[in-house]
C-alpha cells in the first residue's frame with residue numbers, strides 16, 4: 248500500500264459492505280475487508296470517492312424565501328425548523344410530523360434520528376427498507392423470528408445449489424456474485440435463476456425459469472407440489488421442525504403442476520427438473536430480492552419461498568437457508584437500531600410497555616406507544632395528517648411510487664426539511680436544506696447484508712460550510728426536544744445504542760477494529776467468528792422449535808380493471824453502474840461512460856407488433872403518467888414484459904408506478920406496472 252492511502256472505510260453503496268480506501272489516485276481501492284477478502288471492488292466502489300469536493304455538493308444551509316431557496320446561516324436554518332415544527336406540534340400534535348431515515352447512513356445517525364422523532368412524541372419514522380425488503384422481513388420475522396439472511400456469505404460458498412429468485416446479484420451485489428457465488432458455480436454448484444429477464448446472473452445459471460412478473464407464487468407452489476408428488480420431501484425435518492404438515496400436504500396435493508407452470512409462464516418440464524436439482528442437492532441456498540418483495544403480494548411471495556426451503560430441510564443448516572440480499576450499505580443496520588415505525592431498537596414492538604420503560608431509563612423520555620406510519624403511508628398523508636416532514640438522505644421525490652402525486656404532495660406540506668449532500672428531486676420542494684457530510688467525511692458503523700457491523704472512517708472534511716450528519720442531528724435534537732443529544736462523537740452514540748439493541752449487546756468500536764462483529768452477538772457456541780453464523784439451528788430465532796407450513800394462495804398481481812388489453816407489464820430495476828435515483832452515480836466520471844443504460848428493454852415480438860425498432864424513441868404511459876425512453880429490442884426479456892431502470896431523473900420511472908401496497912408490509916408495487924408502449928410520433 249502506498250504511504251498516501253487514506254484510512255480504511257466501508258463502501259457507501261450496496262449492502263455487501265466491501266472495505267475501501269482512497270488511493271493516491273483519488274479512486275477507491277479495496278482493502279482486504281471482512282467481505283472482500285482479496286480487496287476486490289466493483290466499479291461503484293472504485294468511483295465512491297468522487298463525492299469528495301464535487302462541484303455540485305451542497306455547501307450552505309438554505310431556506311425558502313418568496314418561493315426561492317436562499318443561502319442562510321446555520322442558526323437561521325435551524326431556527327426555521329424549530330419554529331415550523333414547533334408550530335405544527337402545537338397545532339396538530341407530534342404525529343403531524345414524519346421522519347424519513349437514511350439506510351445509506353450510519354447506525355449512529357439512524358439511532359439518533361429515530362430517538363429524535365420518538366422524543367418529539369411520534370413513531371412516524373421509517374427507512375427505505377420499507378421499499379425493498381419489508382415484505383421479506385414481514386414473512387421471515389413472523390415465521391422464523393428474524394428478518395435477515397439465515398446464513399452467512401462464507402457459509403453459502405459450500406452450497407451445492409443456489410436458487411436465485413427475483414434477484415440479480417451479478418449487478419446489484421457484484422462482489423457477492425464474483426467472490427462467493429461464481430467460484431462455487433465454477434466448482435460445481437448449480438445455479439437456478441428465476442427472473443423474467445436474462446441478465447448477468449443468468450449467464451452462470453444452468454436453469455433459467457423466465458417467470459412472468461408477479462407469478463412467483465404458482466411457480467414456487469408447483470415446485471413444492473413436485474416435491475411431494477415425487478416423495479422428495481425431508482421427512483425428518485418436517486417431523487422435527489415444522490407443523491401443519493397434513494394441511495399443507497392437502498393443499499399441495501390439490502395443485503395442478505402443469506397449470507401452475509402455465510400461469511407462471513414457464514415450461515412444466517423445466518420447472519420439474521429445476522425442482523429436482525434444488526431438492527436433491529445436499530445443501531441448497533435460496534436468495535431473494537426485489538423481484539419477489541416489491542409486489543402487492545410480496546409477503547405472500549416470500550412465504551411461498553420459505554415453504555420450499557422448509558419442506559426440503561434447507562433451514563438452520565450449513566450452506567443453505569433463505570437469504571435476502573439487502574439493499575443499501577446500512578439498510579440492515581438502520582432497521583436494527585429502530586428506524587422503523589412499529590419497533591424500537593432491536594425490533595422490539597413500540598407497544599411493549601417493558602421495552603418502553605427500559606428505553607426511557609436510557610433516554611430520559613419514554614417513546615410513544617402507538618405505532619407510526621410507514622414511508623409510503625406518510626407520503627399519502629402529506630398535507631393532511633402529516634404537515635411537516637424531515638427527509639434525511641433519501642430522495643423521496645424520485646423513488647417513492649407515483650412521483651407525480653408525491654411531487655404535488657411534497658408541496659402541500661407546511662414545512663419540508665431535507666438533510667442532503669446534492670440537490671435532487673426532493674430538495675427541489677424543500678423549505679429548509681441542511682448540507683451534510685458524504686460517507687467519506689464521517690465516522691460510524693454500518694451493518695451489511697450478512698449482519699456484520701463494520702467501521703467507516705473519514706478521509707476528508709465536509710464541503711464548504713456543510714457539517715457532519717451526526718452533528719446536525721444532535722444539534723436539532725437539542726433545539727427541538729431540549730433533551731440531551733450531546734454525544735462525544737459517534738463512538739459514544741454506539742455505546743448507547745448497543746445498550747438498547749439486544750442483538751448488538753457487547754459490541755464495541757475496539758472489538759470491531761478493522762474487522763467486524765456479527766449479530767446476534769456475542770458469538771454462538773458453534774462459531775469461530777465474531778458472532779452467530781447460521782441462524783435457526785435447533786431452534787428458530789423466535790424461540791420455537793417448529794414453524795408452520797403455510798398454504799399460500801395465488802392472487803392475480805393486478806386487478807382486472809387496471810389491465811388494458813394492449814398493455815405490457817413494466818418491471819423496474821437496476822444496473823451495475825448506477826445506484827437508485829442516481830443522484831450520486833450519475834455525477835461520477837468513472838461510472839457514466841461505462842455503458843448506456845437508460846433504454847426500455849422490449850421483446851422483438853412486442854416491438855414488431857408496435858412497429859418499434861432498436862434505438863427508436865418510445866412513449867411509455869398509463870393512468871399515472873407518461874415518460875419517453877429509447878427502445879432496446881432484445882430477446883433477453885420475456886414477451887409481454889418491458890424493463891426500465893429507475894436511475895435516471897430525466898425520465899422519472901416512478902411517474903408510472905401506482906399507490907397500491909402489500910397489505911402486510913406496505914411495500915409498493917414496483918415490479919408489476921401495466922403500461923402502454925408506442926413509438927413516438
Ligand SMILES: Nc1nc2c(c(=O)[nH]1)N[C@H]1C(S)=C(S)[C@@H](COP(=O)(O)OP(=O)(O)OC[C@H]3O[C@@H](n4cnc5c(=O)[nH]c(N)nc54)[C@H](O)[C@@H]3O)O[C@H]1N2
Pocket residue numbers: 261262379412413414415416418419420441442443444446458459460461462463535536537538539572573574575818819820821822823824825826827918
Ligand atoms: N448497481 C446497483 N446495485 C444496487 C442498487 C442499485 O441501484 N444499483 N441498489 C441497492 C438496493 S437499494 C437494493 S434493494 C438491491 C436490490 O437488488 P435486486 O433485488 O437484485 O434488484 P432489482 O434489479 O430491483 O430486481 C432484481 C431482479 O428481479 C427481477 N424481477 C422483476 N420482476 C420479477 C418477478 O415478478 N419475479 C421474479 N422472480 N423476478 C422479477 C428483475 O428482472 C431483476 O433482475 O440492490 C442494491 N444494489
Ligand SMILES: Nc1nc2c(c(=O)[nH]1)N[C@H]1C(S)=C(S)[C@@H](COP(=O)(O)OP(=O)(O)OC[C@H]3O[C@@H](n4cnc5c(=O)[nH]c(N)nc54)[C@H](O)[C@@H]3O)O[C@H]1N2
Pocket residue numbers: 349351352375376378379380537541574575639640641642643646647666667668669671683684685686716819820826827828829830831893900901904917
Ligand atoms: N421504480 C422503482 N422505484 C424504486 C425501486 C425499484 O426497484 N423500482 N426500489 C426502491 C428501493 S429498494 C429503494 S432502497 C429506494 C431508494 O430510494 P432513495 O433512498 O430515495 O434513493 P437514493 O437515490 O439512494 O437516495 C439517497 C439520497 O441520499 C443522499 N446521500 C448520500 N449519502 C448521503 C449522506 O452521507 N448523508 C446525507 N445526508 N445524504 C446522503 C444522496 O445524495 C441521495 O439523494 O428506491 C425505491 N424505488
Ligand code: SF4
Pocket residue numbers: 258259260261262263264265287288289290291292293420421422423
Ligand atoms: S459490491 Fe457493493 S459494497 Fe462492494 S464495491 Fe460494489 S457497491 Fe460497493
Ligand SMILES: [Mo]
Pocket residue numbers: 375378379380574575
Ligand atoms: Mo433498496
